[in-house]
Amino acid sequence: MAEELTIGAVAERAGVAPSALRFYEAEGLITSVRADSGHRRFPRDVLRRIAFIRVAQQVGLSLGDIRSALATLPDARTPDKHDWEKLSEGWRPRVEEQIAQLERMRDRLTGCIGCGCLSLQVCKMLNPGDEAAAQGPGPRYVIDPD
Amino acid sequence: MAEELTIGAVAERAGVAPSALRFYEAEGLITSVRADSGHRRFPRDVLRRIAFIRVAQQVGLSLGDIRSALATLPDARTPDKHDWEKLSEGWRPRVEEQIAQLERMRDRLTGCIGCGCLSLQVCKMLNPGDEAAAQGPGPRYVIDPD
DNA sequence: CCTTGACCTCAAGTGAACTTGAGATCCTAG
DNA sequence: CTAGGATCTCAAGTTCACTTGAGGTCAAGG
Numbered sequence: 001m002a003e004e005l006t007i008g009a010v011a012e013r014a015g016v017a018p019s020a021l022r023f024y025e026a027e028g029l030i031t032s033v034r035a036d037s038g039h040r041r042f043p044r045d046v047l048r049r050i051a052f053i054r055v056a057q058q059v060g061l062s063l064g065d066i067r068s069a070l071a072t073l074p075d076a077r078t079p080d081k082h083d084w085e086k087l088s089e090g091w092r093p094r095v096e097e098q099i100a101q102l103e104r105m106r107d108r109l110t111g112c113i114g115c116g117c118l119s120l121q122v123c124k125m126l127n128p129g130d131e132a133a134a135q136g137p138g139p140r141y142v143i144d145p146d
Numbered sequence: 147m148a149e150e151l152t153i154g155a156v157a158e159r160a161g162v163a164p165s166a167l168r169f170y171e172a173e174g175l176i177t178s179v180r181a182d183s184g185h186r187r188f189p190r191d192v193l194r195r196i197a198f199i200r201v202a203q204q205v206g207l208s209l210g211d212i213r214s215a216l217a218t219l220p221d222a223r224t225p226d227k228h229d230w231e232k233l234s235e236g237w238r239p240r241v242e243e244q245i246a247q248l249e250r251m252r253d254r255l256t257g258c259i260g261c262g263c264l265s266l267q268v269c270k271m272l273n274p275g276d277e278a279a280a281q282g283p284g285p286r287y288v289i290d291p292d
Numbered sequence: 293c294c295t296t297g298a299c300c301t302c303a304a305g306t307g308a309a310c311t312t313g314a315g316a317t318c319c320t321a322g
Numbered sequence: 323c324t325a326g327g328a329t330c331t332c333a334a335g336t337t338c339a340c341t342t343g344a345g346g347t348c349a350a351g352g
Contacts, residue, residue: 037299039348040299169310183317183330
């Protein structure tokens with residue numbers, strides 16, 4: 001019946017450390033009210049926010065990106081199913097793109113790595129759009145497919 | 147005709163910064179010989195090693211994991227196509243798993259985020275095996291599906 | 293009442309993967 | 323022969339996403 005949850009309860013239910021919750025709050029990803037004691041009390045929908053954060057991280061978004069996304073939720077009222085669905089819909093292209101990227105990688109895995117292309121600049125897998133190469137290293141195409 | 151490449155040439159062809167190459171060498175991911183000047187000279191197959199490093203990173207491996215994988219390559223001779231294929235084959239299950247993970251996420255995106263499951267512990271998407279939850283936060287299931 | 297465990301703040305530490313800076317050397321073109 | 327770009331080493335800095343530690347408060351059970 002509890003309307004609000006302690007940090008420990010949230011941590012347990014969400015499977016994240018209390019320190020991470022304090023961190024998320026400091027970063028503006030979640031919010032809490034304070035009991036008279038000064039202890040945090042989290043509204044129940046924080047669990048959904050955390051679920052969202054975790055999913056978004058899996059899709060490769062930074063906490064900054066996630067903060068921006070969450071900022072589009074109504075803060076006057078508790079976000080309802082529709083609000084969440086709208087937000088989630090926004091990830092679909094991102095997820096699809098990431099899947100496509102990995103499928104490209106899978107299909108070319110032996111072909112490309114084992115192939116004769118000595119230059120990464122002409123390698124379809126590492127350089128899907130036949131360009132880029134000057135954008136620096138890192139898991140760029142999976143994480144940031146722009 | 148050049149048998150060996152300067153760090154600048156490798157950096158340009160591979161699309162990574164020279165500092166990253168020095169770092170990779172210090173980490174034991176690539177090797178070089180030295181010219182009389184003290185400058186690095188990289189064997190041509192370093193380009194393939196770098197390609198491999200980048201791909202493996204995209205699949206979510208740490209440089210430590212990648213070092214271990216590269217360590218299985220023959221160091222007495224230049225690795226041939228077959229060596230690389232064997233190594234690449236090892237990634238397939240990993241890539242497949244990552245794809246499967248993302249597909250699960252896609253399929254449940256609106257369903258799960260927008261659904262009524264308040265507890266992450268019973269959410270199929272965030273907790274594919276109906277367990278874990280105590281393993282801590284982060285993109286664990288995509289990156290490290292153990 | 294007292295202890296114990298959950299909670300608080302704030303500063304500092306961690307690890308991964310690099311980058312940046314300082315100060316010095318090397319090599320190539322004019 | 324000299325200027326300028328490429329390279330060298332080594333230490334320190336950066337970003338992200340948290341965790342850890344110190345020092346102190348709060349709340350429930352015996």
